[in-house]
Amino acid sequence: MERSGSELPVVYENPWRALGRDLRAVAASCLLALRRLWRRQWEGDLPVPPFWPRRQATLFWPALLLALLLLTLGGGVAVQLLRSPSAETPAETPAEAPIESLPIAPSSAFRAEGTAAGVEATEPSLESPAVAEPELREAEPPEPVAPSPGLEAIALPPGFSDDSGLVMAAPESGIAALLELRISQAFKALAEPERQRLAQQWWHQALGLGYERLRLIDGGGAELGRNAVVGGGMILLD
Incomplete structure (x- = not known):
């Protein structure tokens, strides 16, 4: 608060200081509520479903929280397995070589x-060593063939x-x-x-x-x- 000799019409209070005091009060109230809930839990005073044995009332809420935790962890693991690629997926087979890449002999x-036409045709040389073709022997004129x-x-x-x-x-x-x-x-x-x-x-x-x-x-x-x-x-x- 400001001193009594301030010229303001009302007493001024720093809002940040008030917020800190309120937060401390809220934390103390929550702590008291948790202590009261803890005490009621272990005294068996918390509500439980009708099918749950009354003598085991102190175990209902811990068992429920543990089941929810296990379901959450199991769901996360299942999502990770679905997103990861399957190990049984067969490897992709290499694509066949395009027809254009295969050497084509001139017809x-x-x-x-x-x-x-009187033009000497020359075949393009390939990278592989040329295979010498066997010399063609002069064919003898065939015998006349009857129709x-x-x-x-x-x-x-x-x-x-x-x-x-x-x-x-x-x-x-x-x-x-x-x-x-x-x-x-x-x-x-x-x-x-x-x-x-x-x-x-x-x-x-x-x-x-x-x-x-x-x-x-x-x-x-x-x-x-x-x-x-x-x-x-x-x-x-x-």
Whole structure:
């Protein structure tokens, strides 16, 4: 409090000092309440449920508090186990290598087209040591093969000759400027230079007979080769 000679209309009291005094009073009151609760607990004076034995009244509230504590701890442990990754989860398998990363050898069609156009095709060198390909022996001209019984041979165009015996038929294509030649399966067994030579020979004959396009097919109708649109020559397909 302020001195009696203060000019204030009422007696001034520091609020912080009053708050400290009140807090001490509240703490003393709580302490007394706890002591009274402790005394009543061990005297069996606290209320208990009807099903609880009256002689064991002093054990009800401690047992209840212990059960709540155990439930709280068990719930915390369960939450931690659910959040942690399971040890039985199988390890992730490595992703397959993308197809783009695998080395792809150039197709034989590209090599044939480059050869027909007069351009020397070069394959890009890979990091792995190149494996020397076995030298191709010059294949001997095969013996003439008779047409299969299931294929009906059609007469070749007038003026067209074939010394290899590989041309089995010349079916009608329905296009006047297109000449289709059905080739024996033995054609695929020849070396690439020999196949290219025969295809070029047939192409020159087709041009001399007035055809603008030449198409080579096998017995099943699959395309084996065709004339190049740009640059002339023949393109062989595997």
